Amino acid sequence: MMRALRPLIITLGLLLIWQLIVWLTGAPRFILPGPLLVLETLFNQLPLLIQHAGVTLAEILLGLLLGTLLGLVSALSLVTWGGLRRWLLPVLVVSQAIPVFALAPVLMLWLGYGLASKVAMATLIIYFPVTAACFDGLRQTPTGYLQLARTLGASRRAQLLQIRLPAALPAFGSGLRVAASVAPIGAVVGEWVGSSTGLGYLMLNANARMQVDLMFAALLVLAVMALTLYFSVNLIARRLTPWLEESTSHATRGNTP
Amino acid sequence: MVPRTTSTPGGKTVDIELRHASLHWQQHCVFSNLNLTLPSNRWTCLLGQSGVGKSSLLQLLCGIADGADIQGEIHCSDGKPLQGRVAWMAQQDLLLPWLSLIDNVLLGARLQRNGRPSAEQRELAGYLLQQVGLTDRATALPAHLSGGQRQRVALARTLFQDQPLVCMDEPFSALDSINRLRLQDLAAELLADRTVLMITHDPLEALRLSDRILVLQGHPARLSEALEPNGATPRAVDDAEVLKQQARLLRLLAHGSSLAEDSP
Numbered sequence: 001m002m003r004a005l006r007p008l009i010i011t012l013g014l015l016l017i018w019q020l021i022v023w024l025t026g027a028p029r030f031i032l033p034g035p036l037l038v039l040e041t042l043f044n045q046l047p048l049l050i051q052h053a054g055v056t057l058a059e060i061l062l063g064l065l066l067g068t069l070l071g072l073v074s075a076l077s078l079v080t081w082g083g084l085r086r087w088l089l090p091v092l093v094v095s096q097a098i099p100v101f102a103l104a105p106v107l108m109l110w111l112g113y114g115l116a117s118k119v120a121m122a123t124l125i126i127y128f129p130v131t132a133a134c135f136d137g138l139r140q141t142p143t144g145y146l147q148l149a150r151t152l153g154a155s156r157r158a159q160l161l162q163i164r165l166p167a168a169l170p171a172f173g174s175g176l177r178v179a180a181s182v183a184p185i186g187a188v189v190g191e192w193v194g195s196s197t198g199l200g201y202l203m204l205n206a207n208a209r210m211q212v213d214l215m216f217a218a219l220l221v222l223a224v225m226a227l228t229l230y231f232s233v234n235l236i237a238r239r240l241t242p243w244l245e246e247s248t249s250h251a252t253r254g255n256t257p
Numbered sequence: 258m259v260p261r262t263t264s265t266p267g268g269k270t271v272d273i274e275l276r277h278a279s280l281h282w283q284q285h286c287v288f289s290n291l292n293l294t295l296p297s298n299r300w301t302c303l304l305g306q307s308g309v310g311k312s313s314l315l316q317l318l319c320g321i322a323d324g325a326d327i328q329g330e331i332h333c334s335d336g337k338p339l340q341g342r343v344a345w346m347a348q349q350d351l352l353l354p355w356l357s358l359i360d361n362v363l364l365g366a367r368l369q370r371n372g373r374p375s376a377e378q379r380e381l382a383g384y385l386l387q388q389v390g391l392t393d394r395a396t397a398l399p400a401h402l403s404g405g406q407r408q409r410v411a412l413a414r415t416l417f418q419d420q421p422l423v424c425m426d427e428p429f430s431a432l433d434s435i436n437r438l439r440l441q442d443l444a445a446e447l448l449a450d451r452t453v454l455m456i457t458h459d460p461l462e463a464l465r466l467s468d469r470i471l472v473l474q475g476h477p478a479r480l481s482e483a484l485e486p487n488g489a490t491p492r493a494v495d496d497a498e499v500l501k502q503q504a505r506l507l508r509l510l511a512h513g514s515s516l517a518e519d520s521p
Contacts, residue, residue, distance in 0.1 A: 144351045147321040151345040152418065154368035162368060166355045243354045243398050 033213040042217040049202070053221050056199040059115060059187040060229065063122020064179055070123065071130025071175065078131075079138040080160065092131065100125045100186065104193040118190035118198070125186035126179035133178070137171025138164050170244055173237030180233035184226045270297040271333050271342075271421040271452065278317065278329030280310045287313075288478040293471070295422065297334070300445075300453040300490065301483075302467035304460060306510060309478045311456045315424050318454065319345045333421075344418035346425045350411040352399040359395040362386060362413045378417075385413040388447060405436035409443070416447055423448060425455040429462065438494065441465055445491035460506035464499045465491045472509060 015035045021027075022034040029037060042049065074092075078085045104121060111117035141164045149159045191200025199218050206214040238244075272295065279289035287310040295301050305311050316322035317329055320340045331339045352361045360367065362382040366374040374382070386392050389409040399407055408428065415423060428444070429437045445466050457463050463470045464486055472481040484502070486492065492499050 142351075144347060144349055145353065147316075147319075148345065148347070148351045148364075149368055150321050151319050151343060152365040152368050153341050155370070158368045158370075158372070162372075163353070166353070169355075241355075243400055 030210040030212050033216055037213050038216040038220065041213040042220060045214060045217060049199075049217060049221050052197055052199050052202045052218070053225060055115075055197045056184075056187055056191065056222070057225060059118040059190070059198065060122055060183045060225075062115075062119045063186060064126065064183045064229075064233075066119065067123040067126035067183070068130050068176065068179060071127050071179075072134055072172070074127075074131045075134030075138055076160075078135050079164070092128065096128050101189055104190055107190070108194040113194050113196060118187050118195065121190035122183045122186035126183050129178045129182070130175040133171050133175025134168060137168030137175075140171070141167045169241050173241055176233050176237050177230070180230045181226070184222065184229070188222065271335050272297050273318075273334075273339060273422055273452070274332045275314075275318065276330045276332065278314065278327070280313050280328075281326040282310075286477045288473075291329070291478075291480060293480065295452060295454055296469075297421075297452050298450050299468040300448070300451070300455065300466055301469045301471065302463040303454065303456045303471050303473055304458065304463045304506065304510070305456075305473035305478070306458060309473050311473060312426055314473075315345075315426050315454065315456050318422070319343045319424050321345070339422065342420050343422045343424050344415045344420040346411055346415040346423070346428045348427045348431055350399070350404075350407040352407055352410055352414075354399055357396045357398060358391060358402075358410050359383065359386060361399065361410055362417050364414060365418050382413070382417055385416050386410070388416075389413045389443060405432055405440065408432060408436075408440055412440070412444060412447065421452060423451055423453045425453065427457055428455070430457070430459065437462075442491045449490075458510075460503045460510070461494065461499070463506070464502050465494065470506075472506070474510065 018035050022032055025032070033041075074088075078088065100121065103124065104117075107117045107120050111120055145163050145167060146159060149163050154162070187198070188200035191198040192204055195201045199222050203215050203218045206212070206218065274295070275291070275293040278291040278293065280287040291314075293303075293314070303311050303314070310327075313322055313327045317327050318331065318339065320343070333339050333342075352358075353364065356364070359379070359382050362385055363374045363378060366372075366378045383392070383395065386395050389412055391406060391409060391413075394402070394406070399410070402410070408431075411428070415425075425444075429440050432440060441462060455463075455466065467490070468485060470484040470486070472484075473479070474481075484506075486502060487498065488496070
């Protein structure tokens, strides 16, 4: 019972603190709007917010899909071809020294102000974490499994598909979780640098016009979206590795009241 | 109909001989010019302390010794290569955590080109799980099993392979003593009349299960004369002869004297 109520109590508590700060400091509504005002704006401007949120969501989901696929394919290629690994891995590592945010203006220049440049931002920002997680997962197959597979006469293909790939699924799951939590950052930064739609654009625009309540409402929508995305991906990752859940849940279940 | 399991695999009786085996580790000779014969349908046990190169020797026979600097010629009495005809059972059960028990037993069939076990293979796997006493857990995941149960499944998987040679690398050393005795009994029953090479550092285990015991020790390591205990396996732990030989082997392993010097 307490477990179900806890998130609600935490949320209400935070809102109360927020409202208290507004009351105590007497901040004007264009500096810090109270939660009630933000909620009111949220309901009044719902059609507008939903319209922009849809754009941002599309950018995030497309970026997530592309980045994950590219990362998975890269990791598989790196593991399969040793030559490729020796040439490509240093390039990958060095490329991470360039902040993705610094690339945003260039991406706008090349891909325009539309959807493509934001999808590219989200893709780029998750590509490396996903590749690294999958690559590590594929490399760290217990030697015993591979030796056993060899005594069973498994081809390299069978070893990859039936031993290495399933053994790497937990690592792939963590890569996916990281990707889900950073993909929204990529999309919103892309919108800040240059766009005419999306929640990032709406926030910048509202800020410039002193509509701080609208900005907060957009932020709220973004936060709910990011959380929903994270928990959905988390659910998918757990579905991919049912054996992990079963082996660890006994320990964790014992500790929770 | 009960699927055939324990009799000689496919009517093949193959003597296996390893000649001129040598192992080097960091420019240091662990053993050289070692000759080992594994007569068909006998259980041979290689006894020795850790670091003496037992596992490397076993991995050479299994064709998975690519990390170590080990060499040797392998001859089979039927003239065919040994590669791909060895069932390997390790100290760890090596059950794949994402596969159910029955699928773990079927792993050899699943990893083949078509990858789909036939109905007969499924029946055999079910029968083997019944032999190791885990029929009712066939669809469970390995995480739900105890260490002893998991090693039983590994034994079933080894039997499923039905190869002319079974190589076991300290298969029961990670188990508690009661489970170890139970699994030794089970293995002796299910692997009767098979050609087996087992590696162990436990003289009692060697004496309970094997037809021939070879001790590997020294610098560089050499193989002793074969000790051939009497009586049917598995021998009782309180058998007078077993206890006497155990004391002798322990003394031998601890002090490094040879079997010949020590014999009465």
